Amino acid sequence: MLVSERIGQLFLDGDQGRDRLEYTEYGAGDAWVVLLHAQLMPRRMQQPLARALASQGLHVVTLDLLGHGRSDRPADPLVYSMTAFGEQVVALLDHLGAPQAVIGGTSLGANVSLEVAVSAPERVRGLICEMPVLDNALEAGILAFGPILFSARFLPLTIAAVRRLTRPVPRGVVPFWAGIALDTLDQRADSMAALVHGVFFGRIAPSSRQRRAIRVPALVVGHPADPIHPAADAAMLAEELPNGTFVRARSILEWRRDPERLDAEAADFALACWKTPRRSRRAAT
Template identity: 75%
Template sequence: MLVSERIGQFFLGSEGSRDRLEYTEYGGGDSWVVLLHGQLMPRRMHQPLARRLAADGLHVVTLDLLGHGRSDRPADPQAYSVSAFAAQVVALLDHLGAAQAVVGGTSLGANVSLEVAATEPERVRGLLLEMPVLDNALEAAIVAFGPLLMTARFAPFTVNTLRRLTRPVPRGLVPFWAGIGLDTLDQRADAVAAVVHGLFFGRVAPSAAERRAITVPTLVVGHPRDPVHPAADAALLAEEMPAAEFVRARSILEWRRSPERLDQVAVDFCAGAWRSSTRRSRRA
């Protein structure tokens, strides 16, 4: 089923700066779903899922958070934190005129979604979380992103050279996920260093006490044998949250290579969150 797709933008201003953020809308109606990408990845990674959700009547928006994709990329580490990203999601909802949305994402996007639910619970209809990054992922995240921070800061020519090499490759001539990989390599060293620095030294996710107070319907998807996103974190999160369900992916690649099962789980969850008429109270 074909669905309408529209690209939009909005601007955020703070302390003399004005940053542009870009998003894509799929479908229409009042049953909003916002999908957020992983760290350094573009919003286009969620295009297949967004189209699937929109084909079932949901109004889906994918957002490039600041420093990612086609949004602005300031080189100031203070511009980047999970809290700042959550504020961008709320600003997107205000821009769209959406009172509530099911908010979800992958990795960084999952943590940002949690932050939105913790700080602006009245704006969240449900949470769709894949691969959250919590306590069990700390060491692996340092190993994965620490060298990237040092390389971008002290050997920026490596990151900038990758950008020059990957930018000219036509995305329409390569498989979809290869194109996402090329988009992820399309980085400026100063912006990469700022993003990683800001996330390393800022708030990563709501505390356990805050997570236990999130009462909206939640679907948590965890992957086996994923050191950066341990399934133990996803399972723990589902146990902490009173209205959460845990779904184990068959592999780290299932939702990318054979998405039918998890796509249907996501469709059923998002549609069910909008069918529910139960009012959720603010956290205690």
């Protein structure tokens, strides 16, 4: 089933100036779903899932959070935080005229989804959290992003060199996920350092107490053998959330290489969130 796709933009005024965010809409209607990307990756990584969900009648929006993809990339670490990212999602809903949405994402996007559920619960119909980064991911996160921050801050020529090598490669002639990898490597050292610094030294996720107070339905997907996103974190989150359901992926790559099963899980979940009146659902919890 073919679905319409439209690119849009919104502008946010903040203490540091005006920032532009870019998004893509898939499909139409009032059953909104917002999908968010992983750290340093573009919104296009969610394109296959967005198309799959839209083909089931959902109105899906993928957003480049500040510092990512085709949105603005300020070089100030003060503008980057999970709280700020959550506010950007709410601003997107306001811009679209969407009273509520199922909010979902991968890694960073999963954590931002939790932030939205804590800061603006009235705007969240449900959550789809793939690979949340919580307590069990601390050491691996330091090992993964510490060298990136060091290189961007103190060896910026290495980041610039990678960018010069990857930018000229036409995305249309490489496989989809190879193109996503090339887009992820297309970074500017100053903005990447600011982004990683802001996220790295800020609050990674709402506290366990706050997570336990999230009442909306949640689909939590965990991967085995993934040190940065331990399945233990996903299982813990599903246990903490009063209406959480844990789905174990067969591998880290299942949702990328063989997505039919998890696409169906996500579509069934999102459709159920919109078919169930929110007041009735709350009364049942």
